[in-house]
Amino acid sequence: MAGRKGKKKTGSLWSFLAFIAVIALWAVPAIxxxxxxxxxxxxVLYGLFQAPTWCCAPTRKNEFCRNNASGILLGCHIRQHKWQKLKMAFKEQAPAKALRRMLGNVNGVAASLSAVAGTVSASAATVTLLAK
Incomplete structure (x- = not known):
């Protein structure tokens, strides 16, 4: 039993380790x-679709779901929540509401910051690659 918990913990941290590696690789000119x-x-893909976060989809009581979810864009095990979170990304005022809910916990903040920083890093690396 202890082996599975350790493996799951390592699996959920690989993106944050990759994020630290990306930061370190910017300092190495040979890469x-x-x-x-x-x-x-x-x-970025890990943060959007696999990072452990809360669901935060709206419930019938106009609260947000506190079930565990995978990624910023996907909901929890309830099928309707998966679609609600994906729809929230494209509605007019829903992204701001979803962002406030997502930043309410540490996992959501870590997933959001790594996704944003990964996007900036990927964009900068692509521009650098195209400029050469």
Whole structure:
């Protein structure tokens, strides 16, 4: 039983370790921007679709769901919540509301910051790659 918990914990931390590696790779001039762009893209995808966060989909009582979810864009085990969170990303005022809910806990903040920083890093690496 202890082996599974340790494996799951390591699996949930690999993106944050990759994020630290991306930051470290920017300081190494021998590493090309292509490698940094690919690693940054993995960090972004993990933050959007796999990082452990709360669901935060609206419930019938106009509160937010506190079930565990995978990623910023996906909901919990309830099928309707998966679609609600995806719809919230594209509605007019829903992204701001979803962002406030997501930043209410440490996991959401870590996933959001790594996704944003990964996006900036991937963009900068792509521009550097195209400029050469």
């Amino acid at each position: 090309g921007p292509g490698v940094i762009a690919v690693l940054s893209a993995f960090v």
